Amino acid sequence: MxxxxxxxxxxxxxxxxxxxxxxxxxxxxxxxxxxxxxxxxxxxTTFDLFPEAKEIADLRCALAGLIAENERLKKALKLIESKSEIPEESVDLVPITELYEINLHAKEALR
Incomplete structure (x- = not known):
């Protein structure tokens, strides 16, 4: 070493x-x-001599959080897209439970 x-x-x-x-x-x-x-x-410490190092560390943590949130939203979007892949039917013929489930996943993704 x-x-x-x-x-x-x-x-x-x-x-x-x-x-x-x-x-x-x-x-x-x-x-x-x-x-x-x-x-x-x-x-x-390094932070004493280079105070911006603390800001950089904080920004890295924030960026990691945003990346994780982006991945969560991608998964939610894929789930919503898979649930909304219904045959070309009139909206009146789509079971209300499917619409409810799509809406539920969309609300969860927006949290």
Whole structure:
């Protein structure tokens, strides 16, 4: 497994440029920690240096949700199409149960 090497000095410099107060533990070996306003500390994350990374992660989740919803609607549409494949008959001759079932599936798809 390849372990990526990070330029800690550059990370610390970038954090300070962003106004983030940081502390390095065991220079060259340890982690980089953020000093919060209340005095507590936590390890520096990608989201601290690149706030847009959180937005990108949120957008990816939203996109995945839209893709799943699209797939659900495709399945519902196929079901509705299969139910509505009735022989060329007058609407008056189509059993009311079939029309009710088509309507029910359409309402379910629109939820």
């Amino acid at each position: 390849i372990v990526p090497k990070f330029d800690r000095d550059r990370i610390i410099q970038g954090a300070k440029e962003l106004g983030i107060e940081v502390r390095e533990v065991a220079p060259g070996e340890g982690g980089v920690f953020i000093q919060e306003k209340d005095g507590s500390e936590r390890e520096l």
